[in-house]
Amino acid sequence: MTDFTLILGGARSGKSRLAEARIQALPGHQAPVYLATAQAFDAEMAERIAHHRAQRADAGWRTVEAPLALSDALGAQPPDAPVLIDCLTLWLSNQMLAGADLPAQVDALEHAILARAAPVVAVANEVGLGIVPDNALARRFRDAAGRLNQRLAARAGRVILVTAGLPLALKGGL
Amino acid sequence: MTDFTLILGGARSGKSRLAEARIQALPGHQAPVYLATAQAFDAEMAERIAHHRAQRADAGWRTVEAPLALSDALGAQPPDAPVLIDCLTLWLSNQMLAGADLPAQVDALEHAILARAAPVVAVANEVGLGIVPDNALARRFRDAAGRLNQRLAARAGRVILVTAGLPLALKGGL
Amino acid sequence: MTDFTLILGGARSGKSRLAEARIQALPGHQAPVYLATAQAFDAEMAERIAHHRAQRADAGWRTVEAPLALSDALGAQPPDAPVLIDCLTLWLSNQMLAGADLPAQVDALEHAILARAAPVVAVANEVGLGIVPDNALARRFRDAAGRLNQRLAARAGRVILVTAGLPLALKGGL
Numbered sequence: 001m002t003d004f005t006l007i008l009g010g011a012r013s014g015k016s017r018l019a020e021a022r023i024q025a026l027p028g029h030q031a032p033v034y035l036a037t038a039q040a041f042d043a044e045m046a047e048r049i050a051h052h053r054a055q056r057a058d059a060g061w062r063t064v065e066a067p068l069a070l071s072d073a074l075g076a077q078p079p080d081a082p083v084l085i086d087c088l089t090l091w092l093s094n095q096m097l098a099g100a101d102l103p104a105q106v107d108a109l110e111h112a113i114l115a116r117a118a119p120v121v122a123v124a125n126e127v128g129l130g131i132v133p134d135n136a137l138a139r140r141f142r143d144a145a146g147r148l149n150q151r152l153a154a155r156a157g158r159v160i161l162v163t164a165g166l167p168l169a170l171k172g173g174l
Numbered sequence: 175m176t177d178f179t180l181i182l183g184g185a186r187s188g189k190s191r192l193a194e195a196r197i198q199a200l201p202g203h204q205a206p207v208y209l210a211t212a213q214a215f216d217a218e219m220a221e222r223i224a225h226h227r228a229q230r231a232d233a234g235w236r237t238v239e240a241p242l243a244l245s246d247a248l249g250a251q252p253p254d255a256p257v258l259i260d261c262l263t264l265w266l267s268n269q270m271l272a273g274a275d276l277p278a279q280v281d282a283l284e285h286a287i288l289a290r291a292a293p294v295v296a297v298a299n300e301v302g303l304g305i306v307p308d309n310a311l312a313r314r315f316r317d318a319a320g321r322l323n324q325r326l327a328a329r330a331g332r333v334i335l336v337t338a339g340l341p342l343a344l345k346g347g348l
Numbered sequence: 349m350t351d352f353t354l355i356l357g358g359a360r361s362g363k364s365r366l367a368e369a370r371i372q373a374l375p376g377h378q379a380p381v382y383l384a385t386a387q388a389f390d391a392e393m394a395e396r397i398a399h400h401r402a403q404r405a406d407a408g409w410r411t412v413e414a415p416l417a418l419s420d421a422l423g424a425q426p427p428d429a430p431v432l433i434d435c436l437t438l439w440l441s442n443q444m445l446a447g448a449d450l451p452a453q454v455d456a457l458e459h460a461i462l463a464r465a466a467p468v469v470a471v472a473n474e475v476g477l478g479i480v481p482d483n484a485l486a487r488r489f490r491d492a493a494g495r496l497n498q499r500l501a502a503r504a505g506r507v508i509l510v511t512a513g514l515p516l517a518l519k520g521g522l
Contacts, residue, residue, distance in 0.1 A: 008338060010303070010476030012494020044484060126337065128184030129358070130304020130478020131312050136218065138479050146186020146338075153338035161337055163474065163509055164356060164494075164501035166518040170340040182512060184477070300511065302358030304478020305486050310392060320360020320512075327512035335511055344514040 003119040005172075006156040008126050008149060014165030016086050019121045020056060023084050026119055030081040031060055035074065037091040039067045052086070067094045071105075071112035074120075082119045088152070089125035089145050096141060106148060110155060124149050126161075177293040180330040182300050182323060188339030190260050193295045194230060197258050200293055204255040208235045209247055211265040226260070241268045245279075245286035248294075256293045262326070263299035263319050270315060280322060284329060298323050300335075351467040353520075354504040356474050356497060362513030364434050367469045368404060371432050374467060378429040382409045383421055385439040400434075415442045419453075419460035422468075430467045436500070437473035437493050444489060454496060458503060472497050474509075 005022060009015035023032045034056060040046035053063070062081075066073035070091050077083055085091075088109075095105050113120050128146045133139050153159045158172035167174055179196065183189035197206045208230060214220035227237070236255075240247035244265050251257055259265075262283075269279050287294050302320045307313050327333045332346035341348055353370065357363035371380045382404060388394035401411070410429075414421035418439050425431055433439075436457075443453050461468050476494045481487050501507045506520035515522055 006338070010474065010494065011480070012476055012491050012498065014494075014498050044487070126184065126477050127479050128186055128477075129300050129302075131301050131307045131316055132185070133479045139218070142479055143186050146184065146188075149338040150186065150188050153340055159338060159340055161342075163518055164354070164497040164507060166501055166507055168342070168509075168516070168518060170337055170342060180512070300358065302360055303474050303476075305475050305481045305490055306359070313392070317360050320358065320362075323512040324360065324362050327514055333512060333514055335516075342516070344511055344516060 001157075002114050002116050004113055004116075004156045005119070005121045005158040005160065006149075006152050007121060007123045007160050007162060008153075008170070009123075009162035010126055010129075013162045015123050015125075015162040016052065017055065017165070018160070018162050018167055019084050019086065019123045020059070022121050023082050023119070024059065026082050030078055030118070031062055033077045033081050033083045034061045034063045035066050035070060035083055035085045036063055037067050037070060037085070037087060037094065039090075039094060067091065068098060068100070071108040074109075074112035074116065079117045082121070083116065085113075085120065085122040087123040087125060088148060089127065092145055092148055093141060096137075096144065102144060106151065110151065113152075114155065122152065124152070175331075176288050176290050178287055178290075178330045179293070179295045179332040179334065180323075180326050181295060181297045181334050181336060182327075182344070183297075183336035184300055184303075187336045189297050189299075189336040190226065191229065191339070192334070192336050192341055193258050193260060193297045194233070194235075196295055197256050197293070198233065200256050204252055204292070206235055207251050207255050207257045208237045209240050209244060209257055209259045210237055211241050211244060211259070211261060211268065213241045213264075213268060241265065242272060242274070245282040248283075248286035248290065253291045256295070257290065259287075259294065259296040261297040261299060262322060263301065266319055266322055267315060270311075270318065276318060280325065284325065287326070288329065296326065296330075298326070349505075350462050350464050352461055352464075352504045353467070353469045353506040353508065354497075354500050355469060355471045355508050355510060356501075356518070357471075357510035358474055358477075361510045363471050363473075363510040364400065365403065365513070366508070366510050366515055367432055367434065367471045368407075370469055371430050371467070372407065374430050378426055378466070379408055379410055381425050381429050381431045382411045383414050383418060383431055383433045384411055385415050385418060385433070385435060385442065387415045387438075387442060415439065416446060416448070419456040422457075422460040422464065427465045430469070431464065433461075433468065433470040435471040435473060436496060437475065440493055440496055441489060444485075444492065450492060454499065458499065461500070462503065470500065472500070
C-alpha cells in the first residue's frame with residue numbers, strides 16, 4: 001500500500017514548505033522528485049514559480065514539470081524515489097482549461113499515485129471556504145477541487161491541514 | 175435538551191454526506207426527515223439539487239422542501255423523527271433575498287430546533303475565510319452567515335468541521 | 349520571552365470576542381489596552397467599528413487607535429498592561445494602501461510585539477481559503493496576509509483557530 005500523504009491548506013498557508021520538510025525527513029531514500037504543476041502564464045506566475053524554486057534550491061531535489069501529464073510523470077519516476085506533487089489544485093485547473101475529460105484524468109491520477117512504491121506527498125488547496133463565486137466557471141472549479149480533495153483524502157494514509165504554517169492532523173496523525 | 179449537532183464546512187467538503195451518515199447511524203428511530211432549503215433558480219442549481227437527491231436515493235428519507243418556512247417545517251414533523259437540515263446557509267440566503275426580518279427568523283429557527291425531541295443535525299457553510307467580497311450584499315451575507323453559525327454553535331451539543339470529507343470535532347467530540 | 353497569543357479566524361468567526369475574553373481572564377494586570385487598527389472609510393465601516401466598541405463597553409478597556417503606527421503604539425503602552433491587537437490583517441491592508449515598505453513594517457511589528465513584558469494577544473484573519481481573487485492587488489494582499497500569519501505564528505507561544513466561536517489549538521494548547 002502506498003505511503004500517501006495529502007497536505008491541504010489555503011494560499012500562503014505554508015503547505016508546500018511542510019510537504020517538502022516531510023519528504024526531506026524520510027530516511028534512506030533516493031533523491032526526491034518535485035513534480036511541479038505550475039505554468040507561468042504571466043510575470044506574476046513566473047515570479048511565484050521562481051520563488052518556489054528558490055525555496056528548494058541546494059536541497060537536492062530533481063524537478064519535473066508536469067502541468068498536465070501528471071499521471072505519466074508519476075509512472076516515469078524511479079520506483080524508490082519519494083515524490084512531492086505541488087500542487088493538485090493547479091493541475092486540476094490546468095486540466096479544466098485544457099478541456100480535458102476530468103473523471104478519466106482523476107481516475108488515472110489516483111491509480112498513478114497508488115501504484116507508487118515509495119512515499120508520495122501531494123499538496124492541494126482548500127478553495128471552498130469563501131463566498132460563492134460570481135461566475136459559473138469558478139463555481140465548477142471550486143466543486144471539482146473539493147471533490148478531488150475528498151476522493152484523495154479517502155485514499156491517503158495521512159491528511160494534514162496547514163494553517164499559518166501549523167499542521168493539524170485530519171487523518172492518520174502527524 | 176435537544177440532541178443537536180451542527181456540521182460546518184466549505185463547498186464540496188463532504189459535510190452533507192457526513193450529516194446523512196450520522197442520521198442514518200441513529201438507533202431505533204422513525205424514518206428520518208430531510209429538510210431541504212435549496213431552491214432551483216437555474217439549471218445549475220437544479221442539477222445540484224438533483225445530485226443531492228440522487229445521493230440519498232433508496233435510503234428511506236422523507237424529503238420536505240423548506241426554503242423559507244424552516245421553523246414551521248421543523249414544528250410540523252413527527253416528534254420521534256430525526257431531522258437533517260441541509261442547509262442553514264442557503265436558508266439564510268433565501269431569507270435575505272426575500273427581505274425577511276432576519277433577527278426574528280433566526281430566533282424562530284433557534285427555538286424550533288431546540289423544541290425538537292428527536293435528534294437534529296444541521297449543515298451550514300463556512301463562507302468567511304476568503305478575501306473580503308467586493309459588493310456590500312455579499313459582505314452582509316457573509317457577516318450574517320458567520321453570526322448564525324456562532325449562535326447555533328453555542329446551542330449545539332456537538333459541532334463538527336468537515337474538510338475533504340474528514341471530520342474535526344470543534345465541540346462535544348465526534 | 350513575551351507571552352504572545354495569535355488568534356486566527358474568518359470573518360464573523362468570533363475571534364475578537366475570544367481574544368477579549370482571554371485578556372480579561374488574565375490575573376492581576378493593569379487595565380488592558382485595545383489597539384484598534386480599523387479605519388472608517390464609509391458608513392458600513394463606521395458601523396462595524398461602533399459595533400466592536402459596543403461589545404467592549406463598560407469592560408474597562410483603554411482604546412488606542414493605531415491604523416498604521418502599530419509598532420510605535422505597542423512601544424508606548426505601560427509595560428505591565430496586557431495588549432490586544434485587533435486586527436493585524438486590517439493593519440496590513442492599511443500599510444499596503446499607504447504604499448508602505450512592507451518588509452520593514454513587518455520587522456518592526458514583530459520586534460515591538462516580542463519586546464512587550466506583559467501578555468499580547470493579536471487577532472488576524474485567514475483570507476486564503478477561497479477561490480483565487482480576480483484582481484492582482486487582492487492576490488498580493490492575500491499572499492502578504494498569509495505570510496504575516498505564518499511569521500507571527502512561528503513566534504507565538506499559542507496559536508488558536510476560531511470557527512463559529514469555537515477555539516481549536518494549532519500550537520501551545522488552549
